[in-house]
Amino acid sequence: MQQKLGWEVGFAKNGNELPTDWHMASVPGAVQEDLLPTLERQDWYFSDHVRQFEWMEDVYWYYRATFRKPQVALDESLYLFIGGIDYSYRIQLNGREVFNHEGMFSRFEIELGDELKETNELLIIIDPVPKSMETPSRDQASKSVKPAVSYGWDWHPRLVSLGIWEDICLKTNKSKGFKPGIHYRYQLEDDPCEADIRIEGSVGIEEGSVVFSISEGGDQVFRETFNVSKDWVIQTKFSPGKLWWPYELGEPFRYDCKLELRGADNAVIDQYEWKWGFRKAKLIMNEGAWDEPSRFPKSRSYPPITLEINGQRLFAKGTNWVNPEIFPGKITDQRYEALLILAKEMHFNILRVWGGGIVNKDYFHEWCDAHGMLTWQEFPLACVNYEDDPGYLKTLEVEATSIIRRLRNYASTVLWCGGNELFNNWSGMTDQSAALRLLNALCLEHDPGVPFIPTSPVAGMGHGHYLFWDSETNEDVFQLMYRSQNTAYTEFGMPSPSSVATLQKIIPAKELKVPVENTASWRAHHAFEAWIGNTWLCEPIIRKFMGDMDTLDALVQKGQELQAIGYRAVYEMARQQWPYCSMALNWCYGEPWPAAANNSIVEYFGFRKPATEAIKMACRPQMVSARFPKYEWNVGELFYFDLFFFNHHTKALTPGDIEAWVNGHHVITWHIAKTEAYQNAVGPQVKYRLKPGDDALKVDLVTADEVWNSTYTLKLKKQEDDQGQVLNM
Numbered sequence: 079m080q081q082k083l084g085w086e087v088g089f090a091k092n093g094n095e096l097p098t099d100w101h102m103a104s105v106p107g108a109v110q111e112d113l114l115p116t117l118e119r120q121d122w123y124f125s126d127h128v129r130q131f132e133w134m135e136d137v138y139w140y141y142r143a144t145f146r147k148p149q150v151a152l153d154e155s156l157y158l159f160i161g162g163i164d165y166s167y168r169i170q171l172n173g174r175e176v177f178n179h180e181g182m183f184s185r186f187e188i189e190l191g192d193e194l195k196e197t198n199e200l201l202i203i204i205d206p207v208p209k210s211m212e213t214p215s216r217d218q219a220s221k222s223v224k225p226a227v228s229y230g231w232d233w234h235p236r237l238v239s240l241g242i243w244e245d246i247c248l249k250t251n252k253s254k255g256f257k258p259g260i261h262y263r264y265q266l267e268d269d270p271c272e273a274d275i276r277i278e279g280s281v282g283i284e285e286g287s288v289v290f291s292i293s294e295g296g297d298q299v300f301r302e303t304f305n306v307s308k309d310w311v312i313q314t315k316f317s318p319g320k321l322w323w324p325y326e327l328g329e330p331f332r333y334d335c336k337l338e339l340r341g342a343d344n345a346v347i348d349q350y351e352w353k354w355g356f357r358k359a360k361l362i363m364n365e366g367a368w369d370e371p372s373r374f375p376k377s378r379s380y381p382p383i384t385l386e387i388n389g390q391r392l393f394a395k396g397t398n399w400v401n402p403e404i405f406p407g408k409i410t411d412q413r414y415e416a417l418l419i420l421a422k423e424m425h426f427n428i429l430r431v432w433g434g435g436i437v438n439k440d441y442f443h444e445w446c447d448a449h450g451m452l453t454w455q456e457f458p459l460a461c462v463n464y465e466d467d468p469g470y471l472k473t474l475e476v477e478a479t480s481i482i483r484r485l486r487n488y489a490s491t492v493l494w495c496g497g498n499e500l501f502n503n504w505s506g507m508t509d510q511s512a513a514l515r516l517l518n519a520l521c522l523e524h525d526p527g528v529p530f531i532p533t534s535p536v537a538g539m540g541h542g543h544y545l546f547w548d549s550e551t552n553e554d555v556f557q558l559m560y561r562s563q564n565t566a567y568t569e570f571g572m573p574s575p576s577s578v579a580t581l582q583k584i585i586p587a588k589e590l591k592v593p594v595e596n597t598a599s600w601r602a603h604h605a606f607e608a609w610i611g612n613t614w615l616c617e618p619i620i621r622k623f624m625g626d627m628d629t630l631d632a633l634v635q636k637g638q639e640l641q642a643i644g645y646r647a648v649y650e651m652a653r654q655q656w657p658y659c660s661m662a663l664n665w666c667y668g669e670p671w672p673a674a675a676n677n678s679i680v681e682y683f684g685f686r687k688p689a690t691e692a693i694k695m696a697c698r699p700q701m702v703s704a705r706f707p708k709y710e711w712n713v714g715e716l717f718y719f720d721l722f723f724f725n726h727h728t729k730a731l732t733p734g735d736i737e738a739w740v741n742g743h744h745v746i747t748w749h750i751a752k753t754e755a756y757q758n759a760v761g762p763q764v765k766y767r768l769k770p771g772d773d774a775l776k777v778d779l780v781t782a783d784e785v786w787n788s789t790y791t792l793k794l795k796k797q798e799d800d801q802g803q804v805l806n807m
Contacts, residue, residue, distance in 0.1 A: 080159075081248040083143040083200065087112045087241075093138045093203060100142065106407035108164075108241040109139045109204075123584050123672055126602035128235045135238040141202040145248070147194045154250040155282075156194070157187040157258065161244025164406070165224050166208060170201040180208075180473050181223050182243065183437050183458070184480040187251075187258035207238045219462050221470045223477045226460040227400070227434040232608040233669070233676050234404070243407035244439065254282040255348025256339055261483050264316075265527035266358040268389070271317060273356050278311040281339055286347070289338040292316060292354075299333075306339075321388050322355025322489040325450030326427050326699055327728055330355060332447065332489070355447060355489030360386040361529040364565040365657040367538065380538030381531070383566045384660035385428075385452070385492060391756060393656050393726050394452070395649065395697045396428035397421065397667040397679075398569060401435045404670045411441040417668055417680065418445050424690060425697035428452040430534075430568065430663050433497035434460030435670075437481050446490035453490045456534075457481065457517055459497025463505050466512040474513060478520050486525040493529055494521045499541065500533035507533070540564035544571040544609070544665070544677065546644045547619045554623075555644045556709045559651040566661035567652045571677030573614035574641035575605070575634045577685045584672050592633050593617060603674035614675040623709070623793060637675075642692035643709070645679070649696035650703045654722050656758050664693070699726045701786050702736050702779040704764075710793045711775055717768050719777065721761030723786075725753040733759070733786065739778040740766040768794065 085105045088097025103112045110131045114120050119127040150156050158169075164182040168175055171193050177186065209218040214236065219226040230236035251258065257280035264273040277290065285307055292300035299319070304312040320331040332353040339348040361382040368379050385394055402417060403409045421429065429446070431438060433456030446453050457478055464470065485491045496514045500507040507514065514532045521530040535541050540562070546555050555572070575581070581590060585599050594617055596606040605615035617633065624636035645664060652662035665677050672682040679689040695701075705720040721738065725731045733750040748761045768775070775794040780787055 079148070079154075079248075079250040081145070081148055083145055083247065085141050085143045085242070088140050088142075089113075089134070089137045090140065091137055093205065097140050103141060103242075104407075105141075105242045105246060106161075106244055108239045108243065108405035108407050110134055110237070110239065110241075111405055111408070112241070125584070125586060125599040128237060128602060128671075131237055135207040135240065137206060139204040139240055141200075141204075141242060143200045145198055145200070147196050147198060148248060148250075150250055153253050155253045156190045157249045157251055158190060158200070159245065159247050159249045159258075160186045160188070161246060162242075163202065163204065163246070164240050164243045165222070166205040168203045168205075170203070172198055181477040181480075183223070183477050185244075185484075187249065190248075202242070204240055207240070217462055219460075220464050221467055223458055223470075223473050225401075225435050225458055226462055227670075231434065233604050233614070233666070233673055233678070234400075235602065235671070237404050239405050239407075241405075241407060243405070252282070252348050254341070256281055256337070256350050260337070260350055262335075262352075263486055263525060263527075264354075264356065266318075266356055268358065271321070273316045273318060274313070275316055276311065276313050277337070278309075280309050281306060281348075282308075283339075283341060283347070284308065286342065287340045287344075288312060289336075289340060290314065291336050291338075293334040293336070294320070316356075318356040320356075322357040322447075323450060324387060324392070324427050324452050325422070326425075326726070327387065327390055327392065328450075330448065330450030330489070352487070353447070354487070357489045357492075358388050359492035359528050361493070361531070362386050362391065364538070364660055367565060367658070370538075378537070380565050381536055383531075383536075383539060384657070387452075387492065390728070391657070391660070392427065393653060393659075393756075394428040394566075394661040394663070395653070396426040396430060396452075396661075396663045398432050398663055398665045399429040399435075399438075400432055400666050400668065401438070401670055402668050402682075406436045406439075409439060414439070414442050415445060416684070418442070418449070418451065420680065420686070420690065421667065422449060422451060424694045425699065426451070428454060428492075428661075428663070429667075430454040431456055432460070432666070433457060433495065437485070443485060443488045443490065447488045451490055452492050453488070454493040454495060455481075455485055455491055456495040456497050459500060459513065461499050461502070461505055463507055464497075464500075464511070464513045471512055471516060475516060475520065478517055479524065482520060482524045486528065491528060493531070494525070495530070495534055496532045498534060501536065534568045535566075538565040539661075540567050541569040541665075542571075543648070544573070545613070545616065545619065546572060546640055547622065549611075554709045556647050556651075556706050559648055560705065560707045562651075563655060563658065564652075565659060566663075567648065567659070568661055568663050569665040570648050570662075571665040572641040572644035572648070572689070573616055573675055573677050574637045574687060574689070575615055575675045576673060576681050577638075577687075578631055578634050580672050580681050580683055580685060581630070581634075581674060583683070585674060590630050592628055592630055594633070600674055603672065604676060605674040614673075614677065616675070638688050641679075641687060642689040645689045646692040646696045647706070647709075649693055651705055653696075653724055653726075654703060654705050654720075654758065656724075656726075695788065698724075698785070700724060700731060702733075702781055702788050704738075704777060704779060704788065704790060706790070706792065710795055711768060712795050713768050713770055713772065715768050716765060717775070718763055718765045720763050721748055721779070723750055723753055723759040723761065725755065725757055725759070728755050730754050734782050736761070737778075737780045738764045739780065740764070741772050741774065741776055 087103035260279040
């Protein structure tokens with residue numbers, strides 16, 4: 079039995095006095111949304127109205143629910159299930175405190191026992207947001223196991239969400255059955271292919287037996303019986319006939335697992351079921367990484383970042399996933415599914431769950447498991463020095479243990495990471511920082527079969543580039559990538575303005591003009607002064623490469639086209655560096671609220687930018703690809719590029735002839751007899767003298783199979799074009 083409760087919410091400046099006003103609460107949800115009807119500006123997305131929420135992080139929030147004592151059978155116990163409360167809270171039942179916790183990612187089931195009356199009142203008191211300092215900045219997150227992005231980022235306003243963000247309800251459980259909190263894990267060995275399984279839990283009987291069985295398509299393939307007492311641990315081995323694979327490499331197969339609790343008479347008292355995929359995940363050295371540094375004195379080589387699943391290396395093509403809502407309680411299964419389906423359509427095979435955001439709800443992981451999408455899971459640390467504070471470390475240990483125990487059961491979880499950009503000078507952490515040593519130890523203890531890295535990036539890996547044009551080096555992203563060599567590109571961005579439909583929802587009509595003025599509305603939505611210089615709108619860069627425009631529609635169209643060109647270039651040029659380079663993950667995928675300009679490829683309201691199609695072309699498993707040394711070319715110049723063929727698949731291919739055409743002129747035919755599985759074929763360099771009669775610069779790469787073909791359009795500058803525009807960002 080599960081019983082939902084009706085909640086109301088209020089606030090007080092003191093944690094020992096009740097609110098004077100109560101309001102209807104949506105659960106799951108957030109206090110900011112519940113109080114919105116009482117505020118003067120309910121269109122909080124619009125202009126800079128988001129600032130009206132700032133006071134809410136400094137008061138005490140109260141949730142109240144009244145309920146009658148449920149009818150519970152004699153052989154059942156009643157529990158309060160807590161899926162997640164944001165962030166530090168106490169729970170009172172009929173005026174007496176029955177529970178307290180700091181942290182939003184741990185789940186609990188609290189037995190209510192004899193505490194109930196005929197009519198009962200539950201009170202949840204949420205404390206003000208913990209802050210390490212008074213000055214508003216993201217550094218305030220340094221003593222909190224809470225998403226650092228809440229404190230403000232270059233694509234996220236300061237908005238510290240609070241409230242019941244996961245399910246909370248009354249549940250019954252068989253008194254003599256399994257107690258809440260069954261934990262299970264496995265570690266897959268190579269030879270023979272065998273899973274070492276460990277399952278632990280508690281039961282409400284003194285002695286009995288647990289039958290553990292595994293089925294495939296309804297047929298039982300494994301069964302073993304264990305004698306157990308109240309607190310029990312069982313360990314066994316299972317040889318899976320089928321492994322779980324990421325979708326590009328095979329079937330994401332999962333077995334049906336069941337635990338049956340039986341009494342002295344062998345009758346079934348209770349049962350527990352789940353799905354389990356068996357796979358082995360490793361990080362191995364990137365090819366050539368052992369050769370660096372090349373001279374004595376030898377030091378650490380670049381650490382491994384090539385993923386190997388069940389012995390098969392792969393190139394990780396994906397994105398940085400940020401929570402799709404500012405208020406995590408609002409995230410629905412439907413919103414997850416729409417974004418995840420698109421990610422798979424774009425040929426992404428991995429999602430980096432960024433450490434500045436939340437740990438996702440179950441549906442996200444269930445979908446990834448069922449559809450073979452890999453996940454790189456970071457703990458909630460980002461861009462801040464999480465110092466060795468005993469209170470913080472205690473909270474981190476509890477929360478991280480809960481996170482690991484929940485997510486290790488998903489075959490899609492193939493990489494743990496301490497957090498985002500922790501080794502940079504703005505964070506100041508090192509591999510000796512206690513928080514990272516603790517997280518490494520917890521992952522080793524609770525999920526030893528999955529690799530751990532302390533942060534991203536580490537040596538050899540790259541974060542950036544984030545703009546189409548680098549004003550310091552006077553180079554476009556093609557030039558930067560042409561001479562770049564990293565073991566992984568785990569963040570790179572290309573900004574663009576959002577669609578006109580989005581801008582009309584968030585910017586006052588009188589400000590929707592070109593050139594765009596640096597107003598409070600545009601700044602609040604990250605068009606100006608968000609990152610370095612006047613990012614992320616970058617109107618001067620759009621004009622430099624795409625020409626003048628005098629309407630908002632033209633600015634959006636040209637800006638989004640430039641983003642698509644840049645993203646495609648980085649994905650392909652990173653893949654061209656395989657097997658030394660093994661990852662390309664853009665920053666970022668979606669948005670938690672509507673931005674006026676952002677590096678995202680899917681806007682908050684669901685509009686897809688043209689970059690989604692460009693990235694889809696760049697991430698095809700098999701394709702012919704070109705590497706260009708720059709984007710802009712001049713009439714009369716010797717135009718040249720290098721050819722590649724990607725066979726990022728499990729079977730060898732015979733591509734045959736590949737023809738290269740420039741502006742309709744056949745330039746070269748490259749014959750490939752065979753490309754082995756998961757290999758790049760490196761072809762010749764193509765050269766073509768750009769003629770005065772050329773009106774554009776178009777490259778067509780044509781093969782026998784149209785799905786492998788590629789077409790590129792670059793910029794051809796005429797003599798009358800501006801040869802040296804100065805950009806003031």
